[in-house]
Amino acid sequence: MAGCDFIVNYAKSARSLCRHCYEYIDKKALRIGKYVKNFYDEDNEGWGDLTYWHHPTCMFKAFDEGKPRDKKIKSPDDVYWFNQLKQEDKKTILKLISDANVKADNSFRQFRCLCAKLSDEDTSAGKTAIVSDFLKTGNGGTGFKGDVYLLMKFLLPGVVKTVYNLTDKDLVKLFSQIFGTNLKAMEEDLEQGDVSETVRVCFDKSKTVTPLKKSVLTLQETEDLLTSLSRVAKENERYKILTKLVARCTSNDLMMVVRLITHDLGINAKAKYILGGLHPDAYKAFQVSQNLKDVVERVQSNTLHCMPGLKEEKTDKKTGHHHSKSDGPKQGTSGSSDSVDAAVSKKKTLVKRTREDEGQTTPTKKFKTEPSASPSPSKIFKGCKIFLPVGTDKFKELKQNIID
Ligand SMILES: [Zn+2]
Incomplete structure (x- = not known):
């Protein structure tokens, strides 16, 4: 083989x-x-x-x-x-x-990679396709095997809200104590705008704590820590929980956890388009029940269509989300419209997933895609400089072709 x-x-x-x-x-x-x-x-x-x-x-x-x-x-x-x-x-x-x-x-790292992809994608339909593809593929290629509810919840921190009552200033103060960083310096950095970025940078520079080199955090562990954080209000209790969290994080992990706390992942995606990746009717169902767990369970058990109230809800005017016909995902009211999204998702993301996004967790410029086998590669590659990773399929053949 x-x-x-x-x-x-x-x-x-x-x-x-x-x-x-x-x-x-x-x-x-x-x-x-x-x-x-x-x-x-x-x-x-x-x-x-x-x-x-x-x-x-x-x-x-x-x-x-x-x-x-x-x-x-x-x-x-x-x-x-x-x-x-x-x-x-x-x-x-x-x-x-x-x-x-x-x-x-179930790893937090994979969630981060997904966020980076979503952030790189400009169109709403594209974002829906990325989520859909992610769920259909997963790490093993045969479907996402982790906790779908937690994944969706984390993708929608502004909608399925956990309340922490922590302002940017509170966060900076707490983290400055944990990192042993000068509070003034951190506050000045915060003026640049993004508290998650401030926390990431100062974590990397901290002399009292060292970010993990390799991400070990899981979705469940993150959820547990964030839940306990939401349940306390005293500064010393928050300090304790965040210290525990910091000890389990790479700097990129911590940045994204802070974004969960501030309810903005920076992926610029509306709930409608994220949930559209779960199921074409998931957003509508969520509007009816406001119960994400129930929606996810219904999608997984294929019982979304029996949800009370779903059929009557033909429009989504209630929440005031506007619906742009030009860039919206093709969500029909019938279950069969799923295939439209599936086709889009295969074209858009399968190539990227396998290699270049593997280690990439924060939005950066896209790399060029690798050359693939074609009828007459020798002509196409004439005069080009090509970087070909050894792991590429048919590496030897391609290399020979390029040399030719
Ligand atoms: Zn052994």
Whole structure:
């Protein structure tokens, strides 16, 4: 199976070393190999890749500890020889994959990446498509496996409001104590306008606390911390909770949590278009019930259409949200309109997701997309300088074509 980055098989001897725990892998034991480029093969003449063997659990631990951009096993299709395994071993691998996908989908980092994408997209229909695609894909490609309710709630902090009674000034004061940063300096920075940015910058510069290098925060943990924050009013109690939060955050994490607290993610998306990504009728349903949890549960159990009051609500005039026909997502009143959004979403976002957005969590300029195979690449690439990551599909073929 060309294009796989991993192989699974049974150790032929007891001589292979696990590249994670550095213990020998027992003979006949299930092991996962990761193909690693042979660095001596500088000109890519096909010397063959190296295989780094791992115990299956160690392989997944290594993914956890590695960089976000590193190749990972997200589905059995990523693993050569999977179909040759004994049934029970297939189950073992599938469980490891599914656990990893659930974990990734519940990570705060992935939520941040989604926000960055939404912020980069200018049109409302495009934003709906991004949310829809995100839910249909998820980390593993077969659908979002995390907590959909929490995800949607976090995407709508201004609508499904948790009240903290914290002003920008309160936040700056609290964080200046936690970071050991001069309050005046922070207040001056705040004058530039964005408290979340001020907090991020000062967190990075703090001498008393160090931001985590790698994001470990989950959606649930964030929710728990924010809920407890909303329940206290005394400064020392808030200080305690925020200190706990800070200890679990990268600076980008903290910036986005502050945006949740201030009810503005900076993604410039109305509830209508975010909820449109969940289901074409989700926004209407939410207007009727004002109960996001119920709406999400109905979408998941396919019972949204039986919601009392939904059919009568033909318009959304009640809330005063204006409806622009030109740039709105194509939301029909019938369930079949879903396919329209799905088609848009596939075109728009699938290419981006796999690589360049992996490590990207705050809005930045878009990179160029990589060249893909085409009938006569040699003509197209004439006179161009092309950066081609080694991980690209058909890397060798493409490289040869480009050289030609
Ligand atoms: Zn191991």
